[in-house]
Amino acid sequence: MDIGIGLPGHARWTEGRTLVEWARRAEARGFSTLSVSDRLVWSTPEPLITLAAAAGATSRIRLLTSVLLAPLRANHALFAKAVTTLDQLAGPGRLRLGLAPGAREDDFVAGEVDYAARGKQFDQLLERLAAVMASGDLVGPPPATPGGPSLLFGGNSKAALRRIASHGTGWIAGDATVQDVQDFAPQLRQAWEAAGRSGSPRMVASVMYALGPGAEAAVADAIGSYYAFAGDEYAQYGISIAYTRPEQITAAIADFERIGCDELIFMGNDPDPAQVDLLADAIGL
Incomplete structure (x- = not known):
């Protein structure tokens, strides 16, 4: 199972070069993927611009939007050109x-999208x-990757299953528990097979983390405010399932690998780039 790391874009970062340093350290320590989340009505950085900076600062680590709110990109040709x-x-x-389609209406109100x-x-x-x-619709440079970048879809609806089966290479589960993945995996495989797809859909899970002396405070601050829109109960649940100790990190890796995940991404909640090294040390990278 591959181990990736996610930029702390939803936390209280204040200097954009901090995120670039995260990218450099993530590649140097051997993480498989660098991911970035998306929101409009929040301080989260724009994902494609952020990954462009990360691409320039690195040469090997894979880059992932986790997840990009696709319907907000209402100019589809311009979006394709950006990609x-x-x-x-x-x-x-x-x-x-x-x-993913997005679940917060305020993002769409601000973006003037229905x-x-x-x-x-x-x-x-x-x-x-x-x-x-x-290459049947030339609106920009051709992709460097033959056929274009692979697509992963978030969510667990019938529409998500349809999009995975028709356009995707797999599923990405945000703030996931082992049980979440186990519950959805049979539907995913069934939809994949029913569509006549060969091989197996890729399963990627992301979880929240922070390590070190201030880990619990960092998680409470970042996740509590980020999910406050859904109510205190949901925010507290998000805080409770985050990983704040090295032994929790290693146990999570074993558990997600056991159920067949292809990749597990640890999303940062403390902007300090030292968090990259703390995570790498905890898992032996």
Whole structure:
């Protein structure tokens, strides 16, 4: 199982070069992937721009949006051009797109995109993106990766299963527990097989972490405020399932690997780049 790391974009970072330093350290310590999350009405950095900076600061580590709120990119041609440009900057095979419809209406109000129509917008974006990647719709540079970056989809709805089976290489589960993955995996495999897809869908899970003396405070501050929109109970649940001790990290790796995950991504909650080294030390990288 691959082990990735996620930028602390939802935490209280104040200097953009901090995120670039995270990217450099993540590659130097041997993590498989660097991921970045997405929100509009928050301080989260724009994912494609952030990964472009990371691509320039690194040469090997894979890059992932985890997850990008696809329907907010209402200009589908411009989005496709941004993706192929980033793919060229990163080089073949490094960029993957994790995509989801989004669940917070305020992001769509701020973006002047119809929240109720986001599923339709999402499907239209996927069709345009596929056309561009096949070079049948020239709106920018061709992708460096043959066929374009692979797509992972978030969510556990019937629409998510349909998109995975028709356009994707697999599923990405955010703030996941082992039980979450176990519950969804049979539906995922069934939809994959029913669509006549060969091989198996890739399963990627992401979890929250912080390590060191201030880990619990960092998690409470970052996750509590980030999920406050869903109510205190949900925010406290998010805090409770985050990983703050090395022994929890190693146990999580064993548990997610046991159930067949292909990759586990630890999302940062403390902006200090030393968190990269603390995580690498905990898992022996």
